[in-house]
Amino acid sequence: MNENPVYHFLKSCMIEGSLSAGDRLPAERVLSERFSMSRTRIRETLQVLKTEGWIYSRPGGGHFVSDQLEKSFSNPLAEILANNEDSHFDLLEFRLSLEGDCAYYAALRATDVDLTTLTEVFEQLAKSSKSNDILASATWDARFHLAIAEASHNVIFMHVIKSLFSVFQSTMYQSIQELLANNITRDSLFNQHAAIYDAIHNRKPSTAREAAQQHVRYVSDTLQDLVKEKMRTERALRRSHAKKFEL
Amino acid sequence: MNENPVYHFLKSCMIEGSLSAGDRLPAERVLSERFSMSRTRIRETLQVLKTEGWIYSRPGGGHFVSDQLEKSFSNPLAEILANNEDSHFDLLEFRLSLEGDCAYYAALRATDVDLTTLTEVFEQLAKSSKSNDILASATWDARFHLAIAEASHNVIFMHVIKSLFSVFQSTMYQSIQELLANNITRDSLFNQHAAIYDAIHNRKPSTAREAAQQHVRYVSDTLQDLVKEKMRTERALRRSHAKKFEL
DNA sequence: AAAAATAAATTGGTCAGACCAATATGAATG
DNA sequence: CATTCATATTGGTCTGACCAATTTATTTTT
Numbered sequence: 409m410n411e412n413p414v415y416h417f418l419k420s421c422m423i424e425g426s427l428s429a430g431d432r433l434p435a436e437r438v439l440s441e442r443f444s445m446s447r448t449r450i451r452e453t454l455q456v457l458k459t460e461g462w463i464y465s466r467p468g469g470g471h472f473v474s475d476q477l478e479k480s481f482s483n484p485l486a487e488i489l490a491n492n493e494d495s496h497f498d499l500l501e502f503r504l505s506l507e508g509d510c511a512y513y514a515a516l517r518a519t520d521v522d523l524t525t526l527t528e529v530f531e532q533l534a535k536s537s538k539s540n541d542i543l544a545s546a547t548w549d550a551r552f553h554l555a556i557a558e559a560s561h562n563v564i565f566m567h568v569i570k571s572l573f574s575v576f577q578s579t580m581y582q583s584i585q586e587l588l589a590n591n592i593t594r595d596s597l598f599n600q601h602a603a604i605y606d607a608i609h610n611r612k613p614s615t616a617r618e619a620a621q622q623h624v625r626y627v628s629d630t631l632q633d634l635v636k637e638k639m640r641t642e643r644a645l646r647r648s649h650a651k652k653f654e655l
Numbered sequence: 656m657n658e659n660p661v662y663h664f665l666k667s668c669m670i671e672g673s674l675s676a677g678d679r680l681p682a683e684r685v686l687s688e689r690f691s692m693s694r695t696r697i698r699e700t701l702q703v704l705k706t707e708g709w710i711y712s713r714p715g716g717g718h719f720v721s722d723q724l725e726k727s728f729s730n731p732l733a734e735i736l737a738n739n740e741d742s743h744f745d746l747l748e749f750r751l752s753l754e755g756d757c758a759y760y761a762a763l764r765a766t767d768v769d770l771t772t773l774t775e776v777f778e779q780l781a782k783s784s785k786s787n788d789i790l791a792s793a794t795w796d797a798r799f800h801l802a803i804a805e806a807s808h809n810v811i812f813m814h815v816i817k818s819l820f821s822v823f824q825s826t827m828y829q830s831i832q833e834l835l836a837n838n839i840t841r842d843s844l845f846n847q848h849a850a851i852y853d854a855i856h857n858r859k860p861s862t863a864r865e866a867a868q869q870h871v872r873y874v875s876d877t878l879q880d881l882v883k884e885k886m887r888t889e890r891a892l893r894r895s896h897a898k899k900f901e902l
Numbered sequence: 903a904a905a906a907a908t909a910a911a912t913t914g915g916t917c918a919g920a921c922c923a924a925t926a927t928g929a930a931t932g
Numbered sequence: 933c934a935t936t937c938a939t940a941t942t943g944g945t946c947t948g949a950c951c952a953a954t955t956t957a958t959t960t961t962t
Contacts (some may be wrong), residue, residue, distance in 0.1 A: 465913095468954035484818070499811050715925030929938080
C-alpha cells in the first residue's frame, strides 16, 4: 500500500497538516482523474485509510479526515485535567514551553503560503477583536495559534498544539469567554498577537519566541487572577449561606 | 463493516478455527456468488480484512489467513514516526523544547524525595554506563529523564514526556542502541546527564535547562551524523551493485 | 429581504462485464 | 518418474452505469 501514490499523498497531507480533522477529501472521481487511476482503485485506497482510522465517509457527502490523531493525544490529557485540580495551570506552563519555540521555528521556516494564511487569520482576528465579537475572537484566536503551529513545519509541534487547543477550549471554555469579555484584556491580547505576527512576518525568530512566551504568561496570569477572584466570591457566598443556615 | 455478512462469516471462521493460518479463502468469484454480492463489494471486504492483518493475498494465488503476528500501532503518533524518517528529528526538536524547561522546573520544585529518587536512578545509570552495559544504559537513561519529569511537578510535562519516551523507544530503538554502542558517545552522554543531575541537585534552574538542551542537541546531532553515515554506505553499496550489472 | 420549499448537481455505494498478469492445475512428453 | 507446456483459475485493474443520500443552487413564499 505504501507504493500507492494516492495513499502516500493523502497520508502526507494529513500528517503535514494540509488536511486536518474534519476536512473533506477530494471526491473519488477527482482523485481518480488527478492520479490517472480508476475509481475502483481509488476506492480501495480510501477503504484502507478508512480501516486504519484516518478517514471516514458519509454517503453522498464525501470522505473526511477523522480526529483519531488529535484524540489520541487530547483524550488522556482531558482525563488528567479532569482528575487534577491545579492541572489547568500546568497546562498553561506547558504551553509556555511549546508556543515560544513554535513561534521561533515558524519565524525561521514559514513559507510564503504559510505567511499568507497567517495574515488572513490575523486580519480576521483583528476584525472580530475590534468589533467586540467575543465568540469570533475566541475562534480566530485558536486558529491563529494553529496557523503558527503549521508554519513551524514540525509535525510533532503541530499535532500536539492542535490537540492541546481542543482540550484547552473544551475545559476552559468559560474562562476564555470571560477573558475576552473584558475590553482591556482583549486589547492586550490583540496587541500580543500583533507582536507575534510581526515577528514571524519579519522573520525574527527570537523576537517571536519572546512575544509568544509573554503572551502565554499574560494569559496564565490573567486567568489566575480570574480564578482567585472567583474563589473569593464563592467563599463569600458560602459564608453568607452558612450564616443563613446558622452553621 | 460489522453488518457485512461476508466479513462476519470469514472472521468467525478464523476466530473459531475452521480457517487457520495459511489456509486459502474461497476465491472472490466464489464468495461473490455464494453471498449474492458483486465482486467489487467482496473485494472491498477482503481489503478490510487485509488492512486489519487477518489475511494476505498473492496475485494469481488467492487469499490466505495470515499468522496474525501483524504489529498494530496503538498510537497514531508512533505510526507517523515509524513511517517518516524526517519526523524523528521533529520529535528531537520537540524534546529540545520540553526537556530544557522540564529540567528547569525540576531544579525549581524537586522535593527531597524527588532528589533521592533521582540520585538512585543516576547512580544506576552511572554504573551501567561505566560497565559498558548498553541495554541497561538505555533503560536507566529513559528512567533518568522520567524522574526529572516527575520532579518538575507538572502533570502535563510528566504525561507527555512519559508517552513520548515510549514512542521514542519503540521507533528509535535501533538508533539508540547504536548511539550507546560507541564508547566515546556513551561517555559524552553520561557527562551530559551528570551536568543535568548536578544542576537539579544544586537547584540551579537555568543551568539545568541549558544542560538538558545541550544534551538533546548532542543526541540530535549525533543521530543525524549516524543517519548521514548510513546513507553514505547505502549509496556506496548501490554504486557497487550498479557497476556489477553494468548499469 | 429573509426564510422555506424545490430542483439540480455532486458524491459515495453497488453492480456487471471485461482484460491482464501471476499462479495453479493437469495433460502431454521425455 | 520427472519435465515441459497448454489451460484454467485467481487476484488486480479498468470502464461505464445506476441508485440513494447529500449538498448546492434556484425558485417560491412569507
